[in-house]
Amino acid sequence: MGAFLKLDIENSKPNHSLAVTTLLQMGIRIAIVVTVAAALSYLHIVNTLEEETSDKLEKYITERGQKESILFTLATHNHQTLKKAFLTAYLDREFNPRLEQAFEDTFLKGSDGATRLRKDKYYGYRRDDGTMSNSISGIVGKNAPLHSREFRDRLVIAYEMLDRFAYAWSHHFSNTYVSMLENVNMVYWPGLPWGLQAEPDIV
Helix, strand or coil: CHHHHHHHHHHHHHHHHHHHHHHHHHHHHHHHHHHHHHHHHHHHHHHHHHHHHHHHHHHHHHHHHHHHHHHHHHHHHHHHHHHHHHHHHHHCHHHCCCHHHHHHHHEEECCCCCEEECCHHHHCEECCCCCEECCEEEEECCCCCCCCHHHHHHHHHHHHHHHHHHHHHCCCCCCEEEEECCCEEEEECCCCCHHHHCCCCCC
8 A cells, every 4th residue: 555655656746747847838938928918018108108298299399389489470560560660750850849858858867977767767657648657767878979969869769669669568578678789778677677777887
């Protein structure tokens, strides 16, 4: 009995070894299939995400470009409107005797040598028609040709163009400014009295 049992146990070893080997082979094959499937799924997901991200980014760039293009186009149109109005007033200045007095009422030379828009042009004053004007400041460099009547007329006209148009454009643009080669900068900028704070040699 004992010998038979021993023989039976010994005969069962190869079968047990075969089963283990088969299971291992199946496990390896399953692992390989799962790994390949996972890798393919990962690559598919990554590829899909890249395509979606690329599409979203392209759409965003296109929409952003269109929006900014609209603002640039609007700024160009505003510039053309301001230019046309300025040139009309400039060509008519010989028939506008009030400009000389308007210069005295609009600009003031400071002790630092720079000429600036008067403070009330920024902090607010009432126009002749009863409406309020504010938020415009500006500075004229120390070496600007203030002795020239033509230059003084240009300064007044530039200020009046800002006063006429800038507020209407403030919904889309935080500021509107006029610069001149003679070291002049005037700007409509609510909340920032730039011209009153600028150093005399900044322009």
